[in-house]
Amino acid sequence: xTDPIRDDLAAIPRYVPGKALPDAxxxxxxxxxxxxxxxxxEAVADAVANVHRYPDMGVAALREELxxxxxxxxxxxxxxxxxxxxxxxxxxxxxxxxxxxxxxWRSFEAYPIAxxxxxxxxxxxxxxxxxxxDVDAMIAAVGPATRAVILCSPNNPTGPALTAAEIDxxxxxxxxTVLVVLDEAYREFVTDPALPDGVERYGxxxxxxxxxxxxxxxxxxxxxxxxxxxxxxxxxxxxxxVIPFAVNGPGQAAALAALASEDEMxxxxxxxTSERKRIVTAARELVPDVPETQANFFWLPLGExxxxxxAHCEARGILVRPFAGDGVRVTVGLPEENDAILDALRSFxxx
Ligand SMILES: *Cc1c(COP(=O)(O)O)cnc(C)c1O
Numbered sequence: 001x002t003d004p005i006r007d008d009l010a011a012i013p014r015y016v017p018g019k020a021l022p023d024a025x026x027x028x029x030x031x032x033x034x035x036x037x038x039x040x041x042e043a044v045a046d047a048v049a050n051v052h053r054y055p056d057m058g059v060a061a062l063r064e065e066l067x068x069x070x071x072x073x074x075x076x077x078x079x080x081x082x083x084x085x086x087x088x089x090x091x092x093x094x095x096x097x098x099x100x101x102x103x104x105w106r107s108f109e110a111y112p113i114a115x116x117x118x119x120x121x122x123x124x125x126x127x128x129x130x131x132x133x134d135v136d137a138m139i140a141a142v143g144p145a146t147r148a149v150i151l152c153s154p155n156n157p158t159g160p161a162l163t164a165a166e167i168d169x170x171x172x173x174x175x176x177t178v179l180v181v182l183d184e185a186y187r188e189f190v191t192d193p194a195l196p197d198g199v200e201r202y203g204x205x206x207x208x209x210x211x212x213x214x215x216x217x218x219x220x221x222x223x224x225x226x227x228x229x230x231x232x233x234x235x236x237x238x239x240x241x242v243i244p245f246a247v248n249g250p251g252q253a254a255a256l257a258a259l260a261s262e263d264e265m266x267x268x269x270x271x272x273t274s275e276r277k278r279i280v281t282a283a284r285e286l287v288p289d290v291p292e293t294q295a296n297f298f299w300l301p302l303g304e305x306x307x308x309x310x311a312h313c314e315a316r317g318i319l320v321r322p323f324a325g326d327g328v329r330v331t332v333g334l335p336e337e338n339d340a341i342l343d344a345l346r347s348f349x350x351x
Contacts, residue, residue, distance in 0.1 A: 012116045015109060018331075019319045027331040027341060028319040030156070030186075030297050032219050034268050036254075040220070043257035047250040055249035062252050063227075065259055070199050072229055078238045081246045083185060083213040083226030084110045087150075089241035090209060090228065091118035094147040094179065102141045103150040104133040106158065106326060108183065111150055120147065131158035131291040131299060135166045139173040148179040148209075153198075154186045157321065157329035159293025164196040171205060179234070182210045186295035188217035188265070191273050195294065199229050206231050216296065217269050218258045223251040272296050272332050279338040286342075286349045300345070301327040312348045313341070 018028030059079045067074040080086035087110065091101060095118045103111050105124035115122045123146070125138045138149060149170060154161040170180055182198035196202070198210040209230040215221040225247055228238065258265065273296075280298050284290045287300050302309050303325065310322035318340055321329040330341055 008116055012113050013109070015113055016321075018321050019314075021314075021317075021319060023317070024314075025318045025333070025337055025340060027333050027337065028321040028329075029221070030216055030295070030329075030331045031221055032217060032268060032272065032296065033333045033337065034219070034271075036219050037258045037261040037264055037268075039257040039261055040254045043253040044223075044250040047253035050249055053249070054245050055247065055252060057245050059247050059252055062225075062247075062255050065256060066227060069259070070203075070229060072199065072203055073232070075232045076203075076229055076235050077227055078230070078235045078242065079225065079227045079247050080238075080242050081224040081226070082215060083183070083211040083228070084114070085224075085246070086226050086228050086238065086242070087111070087181070087183070087211060088114040088118060089238045090179070090181065090234075091115055091120055091148065092241045093234075093237040095119040096147075098145055099147045100143070100145045101148045101150065102138055102146055104138065104152065104155065106323065107133075107150070107152045108156045108185075111152075121145070127155075127158065130160065130289075131155070131301065132160035133162055133166070135162070135169055139170060142174050142178060146174075146178050148181050149174060150181040150183060152183045152185075153195075154190065154293065154295040156185065156295065157297065157323065157327070158299040159291050159295050159297065161190055161192070161195050161294040163194070164201060167196060167198075167202065171202065171208070174207070176207045179207050179209050179230075180205070182208065184210055185213045185216055187212060188269050189273055189276075189296045190294045192294060203229055209234060214255050214258060217265055218255070219265075219268075220251070220254055220258060223248075223254050225251045225255050269296075275335060275338055276332045279332060279342060282342050283345060286345050297329050297331045299327050299329055303327070309345075309348050312351075313344045316340070316344050318344055 063074040063077045100121045101115050102123045128134045202208040211228045213226040306322040306328050
């Protein structure tokens with residue numbers, strides 16, 4: 001009997017979720033440590049009364065609210081079960097035999113998975129020595145088969161964000177038939193005022209697609225809601241690929257409640273970014289070349305010792321995210337949590 005399963009699936013690296021151990025200190029998934037925003041739990045509880053009904057498939061109220069806040073028409077917004085799912089749907093909407101997607105590497109581990117599942121070939125361009133995107137090499141990698149270039153800014157798992165000049169160069173260099181995808185999952189944590197807001201600066205370009213999520217700063221990782229902004233035709237193409245009723249009712253209600261608590265979100269993000277500054281400064285005393293980060297995590301370029309450091313942390317009840325042979329990504333947590341990771345790092349470098 002011939003196996004009906006696609007051969008290429010076996011070659012896809014599996015997505016590795018940040019580990020979860022009961023009672024461990026979890027600094028492995030870039031979550032914000034303060035619990036759901038005010039009003040979210042109540043909104044979810046109210047919405048639960050209607051879970052015997054299908055949710056609003058058009059996600060109208062949430063898209064309307066996002067439309068007002070972002071200053072773009074609601075028809076330009078598509079929603080999905082996390083921006084991970086939406087990125088997959090976008091790639092499905094542009095895939096054809098032999099087509100390619102260009103992205104930086106190392107970057108978000110969902111990209112190679114989404115590309116292969118959608119049927120696109122991944123063209124991975126190595127990061128610069130300081131762990132950012134090598135924009136000129138990415139531009140050089142764009143060819144006739146390229147359908148999209150993904151820019152992850154700030155870059156997961158290494159932290160640097162792209163400057164406006166760099167993103168401008170990509171838009172100027174590629175034809176309008178190539179989508180320039182800006183993955184801004186960590187946009188709310190960007191503190192450098194010179195760095196561009198993708199929707200504001202590029203939203204009106206015909207080939208711009210900007211991804212945002214409720215999973216990180218907005219504290220709704222468990223409810224799976226992401227969105228994207230693009231020109232109406234691109235948003236419509238993605239909506240055609242999204243599974244019907246993808247974003248559930250409690251999720252839609254929670255996202256609206258979270259948006260209503262934006263001030264509190266900003267306050268929490270400010271706590272995280274001030275801690276980020278403190279802990280990265282301290283980490284740099286112990287590990288050279290910790291790159292600049294604009295996200296709620298930082299990168300320890302430990303190379304061959306990455307997995308060993310993760311085990312060292314786990315033995316102390318702390319979970320971080322190692323990438324074998326490369327480095328370790330650590331989420332910025334509460335002050336005492338950050339002190340714990342610094343202690344772990346101190347004892348590790350002394351060994
Ligand atoms: C966390 C993350 C996302 C968003 O994931 P969701 O599916 O929305 O939870 C998207 N892109 C990057 C780079 C991320 O790190």
